[in-house]
Amino acid sequence: MSRPRASPRERPQGFDLDRLANSCCARLSTAYSQRGMIAAPTPVPVLAVDAEAEAVVTVWVRVPAELAHDYQPGQYWMCWNPYDSTGDMDQPHHHSEKPYSVGDIRLDQTGVDTATAADTGGSGTALLGFTIKDLGKQSGELTRIQVGDWLGLRGPFGTTFPPLRSGERLILVSGGIGSTPLHMAARDVRMKHGERVTIDAVMGFQNKAEAHFIDRMEGVCDSLTVTTDDGSLGTQGFPTNVLPDLLDGCDVASTLLFTCGPEPMMRPVLQMARDAGIRGYAAMERYLPCSIAMCGLCMVGDRLTCTEGPVMEGEWLLDQPDFGHAHAH
Amino acid sequence: MANLRVSLPGLEMSNPLMLASGIQGGNAAALHRVAATACGGLVSKSIGPEPREMYPGPVCVEAADSVILNAMGLPNPGADVFAELLRTETFSKPMLVSIFGGDAEEYALVAQKLVDSGAGSLELNLSCPHAKPGSRALIIGQQPELILEVVSAVRDAVDVPLYAKLSPNTTSIVDDATAAFKGGADGLSLINTISALEVDPHVGRPVIGNLLCGMSGPAVRPVAQRKVAEISLAMLRGELPDAPIIGIGGITTALDVARFIQLGASAVQIGSALIWEDAAVFDRIHDELAEFMEVQGYADLDAMKGIALDSLEGLS
Ligand SMILES: Cc1cc2nc3c(=O)[nH]c(=O)nc-3n(C[C@H](O)[C@H](O)[C@H](O)COP(=O)(O)OP(=O)(O)OC[C@H]3O[C@@H](n4cnc5c(N)ncnc54)[C@H](O)[C@@H]3O)c2cc1C
Ligand SMILES: Cc1cc2nc3c(=O)[nH]c(=O)nc-3n(C[C@H](O)[C@H](O)[C@H](O)COP(=O)(O)O)c2cc1C
Ligand code: FES
Numbered sequence: 001m002s003r004p005r006a007s008p009r010e011r012p013q014g015f016d017l018d019r020l021a022n023s024c025c026a027r028l029s030t031a032y033s034q035r036g037m038i039a040a041p042t043p044v045p046v047l048a049v050d051a052e053a054e055a056v057v058t059v060w061v062r063v064p065a066e067l068a069h070d071y072q073p074g075q076y077w078m079c080w081n082p083y084d085s086t087g088d089m090d091q092p093h094h095h096s097e098k099p100y101s102v103g104d105i106r107l108d109q110t111g112v113d114t115a116t117a118a119d120t121g122g123s124g125t126a127l128l129g130f131t132i133k134d135l136g137k138q139s140g141e142l143t144r145i146q147v148g149d150w151l152g153l154r155g156p157f158g159t160t161f162p163p164l165r166s167g168e169r170l171i172l173v174s175g176g177i178g179s180t181p182l183h184m185a186a187r188d189v190r191m192k193h194g195e196r197v198t199i200d201a202v203m204g205f206q207n208k209a210e211a212h213f214i215d216r217m218e219g220v221c222d223s224l225t226v227t228t229d230d231g232s233l234g235t236q237g238f239p240t241n242v243l244p245d246l247l248d249g250c251d252v253a254s255t256l257l258f259t260c261g262p263e264p265m266m267r268p269v270l271q272m273a274r275d276a277g278i279r280g281y282a283a284m285e286r287y288l289p290c291s292i293a294m295c296g297l298c299m300v301g302d303r304l305t306c307t308e309g310p311v312m313e314g315e316w317l318l319d320q321p322d323f324g325h326a327h328a329h
Numbered sequence: 330m331a332n333l334r335v336s337l338p339g340l341e342m343s344n345p346l347m348l349a350s351g352i353q354g355g356n357a358a359a360l361h362r363v364a365a366t367a368c369g370g371l372v373s374k375s376i377g378p379e380p381r382e383m384y385p386g387p388v389c390v391e392a393a394d395s396v397i398l399n400a401m402g403l404p405n406p407g408a409d410v411f412a413e414l415l416r417t418e419t420f421s422k423p424m425l426v427s428i429f430g431g432d433a434e435e436y437a438l439v440a441q442k443l444v445d446s447g448a449g450s451l452e453l454n455l456s457c458p459h460a461k462p463g464s465r466a467l468i469i470g471q472q473p474e475l476i477l478e479v480v481s482a483v484r485d486a487v488d489v490p491l492y493a494k495l496s497p498n499t500t501s502i503v504d505d506a507t508a509a510f511k512g513g514a515d516g517l518s519l520i521n522t523i524s525a526l527e528v529d530p531h532v533g534r535p536v537i538g539n540l541l542c543g544m545s546g547p548a549v550r551p552v553a554q555r556k557v558a559e560i561s562l563a564m565l566r567g568e569l570p571d572a573p574i575i576g577i578g579g580i581t582t583a584l585d586v587a588r589f590i591q592l593g594a595s596a597v598q599i600g601s602a603l604i605w606e607d608a609a610v611f612d613r614i615h616d617e618l619a620e621f622m623e624v625q626g627y628a629d630l631d632a633m634k635g636i637a638l639d640s641l642e643g644l645s
Binding site: 150304 | 393529603
């Protein structure tokens with residue numbers, strides 16, 4: 001049988017990517033209105049790829065506005081890269097699917113006349129940004145993804161951070177790519193409470209080249225302290241070196257701490273919060289093969305990270321002997 | 330209150346609801362977590378001779394309403410690690426330990442190791458490829474000769490009760506059961522997943538990382554019920570020994586449990602339903618089942634066992 005190849009990178013001249021994105025968006029919309037989630041991996045074409053730092057990119061896809069609106073910080077999407085290692089689709093055993101939390105959300109201005117947008121209520125779509133750091137096989141391939149390539153989505157899955165009240169203070173501590181859920185948490189809190197909350201963030205990176213999301217975080221936080229392992233940017237050291245200054249003298253009853261990053265960083269961060277009498281929460285970055293409570297390979301203590309996490313209470317996590325070690329993703 | 334107890338070879342259970350193999354059950358923490366629910370028994374992840382990694386994702390998805398597709402690749406810690414787990418852990422519910430191998434010898438070896446470490450009953454997952462060179466596509470459970478070979482080898486190796494878990498992807502499930510009993514099986518579990526394939530029409534390629542996959546979930550229940558009925562009817566006709574059947578496939582409610590029992594099953598296993606309710610599904614179905622039996626006036630499970638076969642008995 002002679003047949004065309006499943007190789008969407010070779011699209012015909014004059015191909016209308018925008019129309020394809022809209023058609024995929026409609027498919028998402030139908031599924032989302034039936035189930036309140038996207039259960040089957042559903043592909044959408046990548047519309048833009050922004051370089052954030054060395055080996056860190058944000059991949060933008062178009063989704064129905066309600067889906068972006070309902071997203072809760074900390075929740076994750078299973079992102080399916082349908083390409084094999086050669087960039088085609090004719091090799092088995094190379095494509096893969098991993099969890100990513102949303103790093104940013106943008107209004108979709110495509111096809112919107114900004115002068116009349118306020119009257120028409122916008123286009124009914126939004127752009128979801130996944131910010132991905134090259135840490136291995138799948139993330140490496142995703143950082144090289146191109147405009148027009150497919151990214152399959154199913155979700156959202158998992159738990160979110162607890163809500164803040166007006167007048168409260170939020171301390172955020174991220175390590176590396178743990179920046180993504182914390183940026184969304186800060187953005188969410190700021191949108192809900194405006195200046196009636198104080199947000200102080202610490203972002204730890206290995207070095208200056210890896211540093212990303214600094215402008216974004218400065219835009220939504222009252223203060224931002226950057227640390228790098230090698231001192232190439234901000235304070236030299238780990239987030240735990242500067243955290244005591246933030247915890248010192250804060251009103252424990254009205255302060256919350258959220259952290260996301262490698263577990264060997266999160267354990268001491270949560271311990272410092274506990275010692276200071278502050279409620280802490282962590283967004284866990286474990287290997288989540290299935291995301292739907294089937295494989296049982298994401299256990300922390302007696303909980304499944306995929307459905308009872310990724311956001312978990314620090315008090316509980318600190319009591320789990322299997323929390324705090326480095327993990328394969 | 331209706332009596333839900335079930336007494337099967339190697340399995341004294343407070344009720345007929347068991348965890349299906351491959352669902353969460355590959356490590357101690359996950360097994361304890363399910364044991365803490367109202368389930369009657371556990372089945373472990375299928376354990377093979379060596380540790381195995383997962384296939385690339387997507388490994389398990391809800392492809393459409395009630396349709397679950399998976400190709401995990403039998404990821405498991407291997408017989409040595411699981412044997413250690415059996416030696417060190419005590420579970421609050423009886424557990425069937427599921428095993429697999431590439432050939433009869435491997436099954437026997439794994440069985441031996443696990444029984445030596447305390448496994449009180451085994452389920453033989455026959456839905457895996459035979460390792461014979463050049464026979465990758467040959468599933469053991471699709472060849473009655475291979476079923477016989479594997480079950481006999483395990484029978485010779487260990488003394489504990491054996492449940493042969495049958496594949497639905499065959500021409501005659503009665504022939505498969507015949508081979509399993511001839512090999513020395515004490516009971517049957519059925520069904521395993523149905524061979525399946527899903528393509529994404531936008532991307533133009535299969536969705537599951539392994540390309541080919543198995544289907545489970547509510548959509549397969551009627552298929553599973555028919556297979557259970559075929560076995561039960563063959564038992565009634567005396568073509569198969571009268572032995573316990575554990576019904577599996579798409580169960581999400583107590584009514585589904587009752588359907589399988591009315592078709593002759595003694596117990597059931599539940600897998601895909603944990604997607605929507607996690608292990609708490611056992612608590613709900615347990616309460617629903619007690620209520621259903623109460624309302625129907627069934628004092629125990631035997632009171633409804635096989636009643637739906639009456640109208641089917643004339644068929645062959
Ligand atoms: C809820 C959640 C949200 C997430 N959000 C984001 C996000 O927004 N952005 C982001 O970039 N990532 C995020 N991640 C992480 C992401 O899911 C992947 O784990 C990550 O991209 C690495 O995948 P990979 O396939 O590239 O890495 P892999 O190829 O699996 O390797 C990752 C690292 O682990 C090491 N490794 C692999 N296997 C082993 C092994 N067996 N033993 C020891 N080490 C091993 C590798 O050497 C490498 O350093 C999130 C994870 C979770 C659970
Ligand atoms: C994710 C997943 C993994 C499975 N792994 C195994 C396994 O390791 N061994 C086995 O015998 N059956 C395995 N099965 C099959 C189930 O035990 C069961 O027979 C099948 O899913 C039908 O039941 P259900 O519809 O309740 O899920 C698996 C099924 C699923 C969905
Ligand atoms: S990721 Fe499979 S059970 Fe949590």
